[in-house]
Amino acid sequence: xxxxxxxxxxxxxxxxxxxxxxxxxxxxxxxxxxxxxxxxxxxxxxxxxxxxxxxxxxxxxxxxxxxxxxxxxxxxxxxxxxxxxxxxxxxxxxxxxxxxxxxxxxxxxxxxxxxxx
Numbered sequence: 001x002x003x004x005x006x007x008x009x010x011x012x013x014x015x016x017x018x019x020x021x022x023x024x025x026x027x028x029x030x031x032x033x034x035x036x037x038x039x040x041x042x043x044x045x046x047x048x049x050x051x052x053x054x055x056x057x058x059x060x061x062x063x064x065x066x067x068x069x070x071x072x073x074x075x076x077x078x079x080x081x082x083x084x085x086x087x088x089x090x091x092x093x094x095x096x097x098x099x100x101x102x103x104x105x106x107x108x109x110x111x112x113x114x115x116x117x
Contacts (some may be wrong), residue, residue, distance in 0.1 A: 002078070003077070004066075005104065006067050006075055007068065007103060008078070010096070011063060011080065011094065012030060012063060014027070014029060015060075015061040015063065017059065019072075019102060021053055023050055023053045023074075025052055026053055026103055027050065028102070029104060030049060030105050031046070031097055031099065031104040031105060031106045032046060033106060034046040034049070034106060034107070034108075036102075036107070036110075037108075038110055039110035039111065039112045041047075041091050043087040045087075051058055053078075059084060061082045061083065061084055062080050062083040063080050064083075066078060066080045073098075074096060074097055075096065075097050076095070076096045076103075077093065078094050078095075078096065079091070079092065079093045079110060082110070088112070089112070090111060091113060092108065092110050093109050094106075094107065094108045
């Protein structure tokens with residue numbers, strides 16, 4: 001599998017409600033140093049994600065417009081757009097790092113696109 005398609009599939013997996021409730025899978029997908037700047041303005045670390053996994057809602061996201069940039073041999077930047085509802089659109093970026101032969105998300109940021117009135 002092409003590495004960019006692999007990262008895209010992992011991004012899709014991370015927004016799947018079943019994955020968001022699976023602590024063991026999240027443990028494997030997120031780097032120990034994982035850090036997120038959420039669209040809420042909150043800073044979220046790996047332990048925050050793992051401790052809230054059981055309470056994740058059934059939110060469904062549509063992801064599109066993926067773009068990738070290799071940042072050396074072991075890091076990839078991915079940017080894309082997410083739609084949570086007709087009025088909840090965000091631009092997202094993630095940095096993935098290859099550790100022990102598998103890709104893990106190291107950093108994520110979500111920026112809400114303001115509604116046009």
